Amino acid sequence: MDExxxxxxxxxxxxxxxxFSVDSxxxxxxxxxxxxxIKIQPFSAVPNALGYCKGIINLRGTIVPVVDMRIKxxxxxxxxxxxACIIVIMLGAELIGIIVDAVRDVIHISEKDxxxxxxxxxxGERKKYTSKIAVxxxxxKQILDVFSVFEIEE
Numbered sequence: 583m584d585e586x587x588x589x590x591x592x593x594x595x596x597x598x599x600x601x602f603s604v605d606s607x608x609x610x611x612x613x614x615x616x617x618x619x620i621k622i623q624p625f626s627a628v629p630n631a632l633g634y635c636k637g638i639i640n641l642r643g644t645i646v647p648v649v650d651m652r653i654k655x656x657x658x659x660x661x662x663x664x665x666a667c668i669i670v671i672m673l674g675a676e677l678i679g680i681i682v683d684a685v686r687d688v689i690h691i692s693e694k695d696x697x698x699x700x701x702x703x704x705x706g707e708r709k710k711y712t713s714k715i716a717v718x719x720x721x722x723k724q725i726l727d728v729f730s731v732f733e734i735e736e
Contacts, residue, residue: 595693601723602669602682605657610725615671619685622662646670648679659705673732691716
């Protein structure tokens with residue numbers, strides 16, 4: 583009996599993703615990268631920071647840079663509403679806060695349901711931020727390659 587369970591579990595790789603929206607588009611990131619989700623809070627501006635870096639916050643004694651994903655992904659900036667929040671993620675040894683319009687869900691996606699993202703870029707300056715695509719209940723979820731988004735070596 584245990585062998586049968588191991589065979590079923592071993593034959594299909596299932597991963598968990600935190601689904602959030604930016605400009606009504608649903609994105610996902612590996613739940614293992616998420617440390618916590620917090621309300622929008624005041625941040626301290628950083629002189630000469632890139633436009634998408636809104637500033638820094640003090641998270642229980644740890645200074646965390648905060649990035650507005652709308653701006654980073656090329657969408658128009660908007661005022662934050664009550665659904666907007668900061669997802670604190672771990673990239674390498676660094677914490678980064680990403681501001682999103684809303685957190686939607688945590689979903690399980692099997693490896694076979696993940697498709698490679700089509701390359702829509704002409705090889706110019708634009709980076710490919712989406713690594714995989716999943717269609718869940720008829721809705722597209724774009725899985726972000728957070729290392730590409732933040733230009734960090736894996």
